[in-house]
Amino acid sequence: MAHTMHDVARRAGVSPATVSRVLSKNPYISAETTNRVLSAVKELHYHRNVHARRLAIGKSDLFGLVISEIANPFFSEIIRGFQSAAWDRGFDVLLLNTEYNPERTQSVVRKLIENDVRGVAVMTSSLDSDVIQTLTREGIAVVLSNLSAPDRLVSNITIDYGRGLSQAIEHIASLGHRRAAVIAGPPSNQTAANIATALVDGLKQRGLDPDPVTHSAYNVEAAAEAVKAIVSTKRTPTVIFCGSDLIAMGVMVALEQAGIDVPSEISVIGIDDIAFSYLVRPPLTTIRVPREDLGVTSFKALNKLLKQKRNRGDEYVIETELVIRKSTAAARTSLLRKKIEALKTGSKLQNL
Amino acid sequence: MAHTMHDVARRAGVSPATVSRVLSKNPYISAETTNRVLSAVKELHYHRNVHARRLAIGKSDLFGLVISEIANPFFSEIIRGFQSAAWDRGFDVLLLNTEYNPERTQSVVRKLIENDVRGVAVMTSSLDSDVIQTLTREGIAVVLSNLSAPDRLVSNITIDYGRGLSQAIEHIASLGHRRAAVIAGPPSNQTAANIATALVDGLKQRGLDPDPVTHSAYNVEAAAEAVKAIVSTKRTPTVIFCGSDLIAMGVMVALEQAGIDVPSEISVIGIDDIAFSYLVRPPLTTIRVPREDLGVTSFKALNKLLKQKRNRGDEYVIETELVIRKSTAAARTSLLRKKIEALKTGSKLQNL
DNA sequence: CTGAAAGCGCTTACAG
DNA sequence: CTGAAAGCGCTTACAG
Known part of the structure; x- marks a missing residue:
């Protein structure tokens, strides 16, 4: 069994109250007593029981x-x-x-x-x-x-979110985009709903056409599903605003599978700036929430x-x-040339 | 102040001990008493104090x-x-x-x-x-x-790790790789050291040349740093075994920046199979640890x-x-063609 | 500067 | 089936 304050007290030749005071750094304790108690604590490997402590204090920490x-x-x-x-x-x-x-x-x-x-x-x-x-x-x-x-x-x-959203809309508009889809978070989520509203209003105001406006749970799989409906329409958007980075990543995966290039055919914008958002390719442009x-x-x-x-x-x-991310043009161009070369010569792009 | 068991007892017209028994689902309590106690608990919004409980029980849960x-x-x-x-x-x-x-x-x-x-x-x-x-x-x-x-x-x-490592080495060897670099986890970590040893031995045994063998902390930044030394040598490896997926991701980022294509020029293999490993591009081939x-x-x-x-x-x-991941050939080829097209025609690959 | 004592809110043999 | 009482290991006025 673990030792109690009583054991320490006996060993140090003081009362349990004194041990408690020493351990709680009560200032009115003589240096000598303090030392004796601390030695006893050390010798017995004593640790206070936090449950007893919290009960006695009457407030938890x-x-x-x-x-x-x-x-x-x-x-x-x-x-x-x-x-x-x-x-x-x-x-x-x-x-x-x-x-x-x-x-x-x-x-x-x-x-x-x-x-x-x-x-x-x-x-x-x-x-x-x-x-x-x-x-x-x-x-x-x-x-x-x-x-x-x-x-x-x-x-x-x-x-x-207003500021980040405005910046994002401005960014997208300045790049010449006209048709923007929105995949917001789940509608039951108040924040998600507010973001969707702000996005739709903001896009319209900037002369962009928010269509379609849909939603997805906050995970990759649901987002991949949600984007299918969007790309299957005749009039596909040129940019998709996503309610979170996880949604954006799901969208990117699904677009890739559909053979649609990001960002040359469709741009994707996330929200949150989670740690992994700069590791996907292309790196994710997103609205940073200082978490x-x-x-x-x-x-x-x-x-x-x-x-x-x-x-x-x-x-x-x-x-x-807004955090704007792009691949270094130099790097991507160089990579593309290599891949083109490889495709042409039919050389072993084994894992392609 | 929150209510105590005593309050509940009084309201239900029983002793605190009985309240305790009801709440602990002691079977020897009459249905009627149980109901009275439960009502009182509900009326008072009573919740047991977990600190007192743990102290009394003498064992924590x-x-x-x-x-x-x-x-x-x-x-x-x-x-x-x-x-x-x-x-x-x-x-x-x-x-x-x-x-x-x-x-x-x-x-x-x-x-x-x-x-x-x-x-x-x-x-x-x-x-x-x-x-x-x-x-x-x-x-x-x-x-x-x-x-x-x-x-x-x-x-x-x-x-x-033995099984996964063997599978990975076999996989790599069968793809015709000859020179394999190793970036293990930090040397102070026993597991990392063991993995490094197993890798070096396994690679040699399969006729592959493990060189260089180096290490990195378990994060993206350190890995990106570590790989620089590797690619700056004249005799670069064709595959890099990494001590974790985070290290692998750091390596991929750094290789991209150096204009080296993964996997056509250098393949990368991770360990862990963290949730994000299939979201990076190319998707990461890795050794799954069932966490x-x-x-x-x-x-x-x-x-x-x-x-x-x-x-x-x-x-x-x-x-x-081993979990082998490749981009769908069809998707990648189609994407490449588009990018090639874009490059040729000089069309606006704005974010390229 | 220190001790004896009460009390924190529970649980659980013990007794009935 | 239920209650009175002791005890879990601390803290802290209170007294000296």
């Missing part, structure tokens, strides 16, 4: 972070940002993923409450407003990124919320921006 | 999972497998990441002990054998994947270890296999 799924690289930097911010201030993070599953979502909420987290950043749309109320009723601070209004114990972070910043801001928002007496929520805004 | 970094997609499926296996059995997972940082690594170990986890799966090489001993001394079961021998409270999962299986097996191994009286560790083996 935990903050929750709710995401959809760990496998989605979109969340990676959010996690990193949130974690660092929390650790820097001596808090722990309880990372919970809903996997888009209602049952799991329920158990996520239960865990948040059972663990007595101080606050939670909800970075998925799987939690509806009922659930949010359940949390705030327990005194848990909540920060969301779904455009709901700030409230008691609830702050909101708005990701301002590490989003994570950090989320934590700070929670902290602020809890420090105020009235727990009044705030509104935060995070900006987006 | 936690299992630890230690990885290097969440952003690395290599770990995604491991997490998923481990989590599902744990949840299915009513346990919770404490996910800890070292970020390759010694300080963080120390605090990871501390957290494992403080949280009184029953067992921990260590999926990173950041924890040395000293640390493992620290854990087992506390009675924590450990499962590793680093080729150390099973021991008391320690099981080992060997990923058998979800690895996660599930890790959990089962811990469970088994804890159930035995003697806590004797076991040895597990996970197989790998």
Whole structure:
């Protein structure tokens, strides 16, 4: 069995209270006592039991972070940002993923409450407003990124897609595109719907024809499926705006299979700027969402919320921006020439 | 303040002990009492405090999972497998990441002990054998994947790269390759070193010349750097074996920048088969490591270890296999023709 | 600067 | 089938 504070106390010849004080860095302890206690701790390989500690303190040192799924690289930097911010201030993070599953979502909420987290950043749309109320009723601070209004114990972070979208539309228009398709995220997702609306409005305003406007789940396979309907029409678009980078990647795969070249025949634009977006070919032009910043801001928002007496929520805004990526012309030309050569001479392009 | 079991008891007109029994699904409770308690729980929105519960039980319901970094997609499926296996059995997972940082690594170990986890799966090489001993001394079961021998409270999962490597070498040899470079993972990593050795031996045995044999950290940037030295020599290889898919992707980027075509001039082979490996172009041929299986097996191994009286560790083996990927010839040819056409006519390949 | 004691919110033999 | 009581391992006023 692991040792307890009592064991350490006996060994150091002090009371458990003193051991607790030393370990909590209470300043009113003599240097000598501190040393004796620390030696005993070391000798016994003593570690405090965090469950007992949390129970005694009456508050947990935990903050929750709710995401959809760990496998989605979109969340990676959010996690990193949130974690660092929390650790820097001596808090722990309880990372919970809903996997888009209602049952799991329920158990996520239960865990948040059972663990007595101080606050939670909800970075998925799987939690509806009922659930949010359940949390705030327990005194848990909540920060969301779904455009709901700030409230008691609830702050909101708005990701301002407007700027990035305008830049993207301007970019596309200036390249001479006329017909733009839109594959937004799932319609049940409020953010996705807002982005779709903003895109359609923006495109029209710039004299572009948004057609068709459709949607897809946030994954490669669904997107590949969604794009089929688009390319099978007679009047194909010259650019496809996608609701996320994963959707864009699915689109690129499907276009390739259909024998349609990106970007010479159809350009593709994503949203998020996930880490892999510069590794696909052609590299993905996308609207960057500063996700590490989003994570950090989320934590700070929670902290602020809890420090105020009235727990009044705030509104935060995070900006987006277009990231234009192209293959180096030189490199691509040189590669093409080689491939042309290879095709001509019929030389062994074994893996072609 | 949140309600306690006492509040529920009073409201239901029973003792706290009874509430506890109802909530723990103790069978010897009358249906009527159960209902009264459950109603009170519902009315008060009562949730058990997990810290008090864990303290009273004397054992936590936690299992630890230690990885290097969440952003690395290599770990995604491991997490998923481990989590599902744990949840299915009513346990919770404490996910800890070292970020390759010694300080963080120390605090990871501390957290494992403080949280009184029953067992921990260590999926990173950041924890040395000293640390493992620290854990087992506390009675924590450990499962590793680093080729150390099973021991008391320690099981080992060997990923058998042999099969996948043989298949890859055979594949490459049958395509007529003669000169193979190797960019292994970091030399400090035992697994990386073993893979490098196996590769060199296997290549020689098959009459291929492994040269040069070098290494890189497990990320895109480092790999891109590492490959420069290789292509700058006069005698460039026709295939590069990479210690991971991320390394392979870095290599592909760097080769492209150097104007070297993959795979017609140099073929690239990765290891892992991360989710994105089929999205890069050309799609990556790689050695698949069944990582979800690895996660599930890790959990089962811990469970088994804890159930035995003697806590004797076991040895597990996970197989790998080559995944050959090529672009559809038809699609690529058609795309090439279009690009050729575009180049000839000088038409606007704006983003080319 | 330090100790004795109460209390955090649960669980679980023990007794009935 | 149910309750009173002890105990899990800490922390922290309170007192000195």
